[in-house]
Amino acid sequence: MIKLDDIDIMVLEEFIIYLNLTSYKFSKITGVPNATSWRVFNRLAELGLIRKNDKGFAITPRGVVITYLHTNKENIKKSCLSLLKKFWNYNGNEEDLKSFLEDICKVLKSLKLSPFTICFNQPVTVATMLYNRIESLREESKRVIADIFLNFFPSVDLSNGCKAIISYDNEGKPYALVARCRKEGVKLNYYCPEISKYLGKMNNELLQKLH
Structure with missing residues (x-):
């Protein structure tokens, strides 16, 4: 099992502060x-926590998360959340991201997995x-998942101004894998009537083009 010692953690904390470092600095x-x-820099690079660049070494998103999970310094934890927002292109707030990371820890512990098994x-x-x-997660974590999915997967704009990633259940019924709804807020696995309207409109437009 991979373990970090005090010097490893010290190095990572300094990377959170400086972002780019050489071993000399x-x-x-x-x-x-x-x-x-x-020696420590190269070990952390092998673990994917930092990477070489033209300024020496730079911390990776993986390194930021691992630092957050290992540091006892609140100012470093706060900086980790701020950095992770940028690395992940996350648009939500840091408190939600904090809950997300805490839920990751709970899930990994329940599966008896080390954080080092995750990229x-x-x-x-x-x-x-x-x-x-999803059933075991807090609402804050669900909002983070929704934001990440909406940034990554193709989504559609519904007529009521909501944004959704459309999927189908085992019975072929359409639903929103993720929806950012003006009335309901962020929803996961949401059966929204606007989706059926949207798909009906798209089907009609397609039929008109075929004729």
Whole structure:
């Protein structure tokens, strides 16, 4: 099992602050010997938590999540949430994202999985994992899933101004996998009457083109 020691966590915390670092700069900031810093940097890079770039190394979205889960510093946790919003192109608030990460931890613990088994670089992968356990999630986490799905999957604009990702159930009935509804707010697995109207209109337009 992969475990991080105190120096690993210290390095990640500094990356949250500086975003880009060299082992030399980290050594100067912290007093950790450069040889040790270089060894730790390369180990974290192998784990996909940081990556090499033209400025030395940069933290990855995976690294941000792992830092959030391991740090005890509230200011670092807050910075992690802010960074993750940018990395994931997430439009919601940080408190919802905090709940989302906490629910990820609960799900992983229930499955007896380490956070290191998850990539975290692609938010849709994480959102899909949680979506399959939607009944156990908080409303805040559901809003994050909805936002991620709407950013990733094709959606349609309904006549009432709502946005939805349309799917079909086992009986062939259309429903919104995710909907951002003006009246109901964010909904998952939502049977909205506007969807049938939308599909009926699209079918009529298609038939007219065929004739």
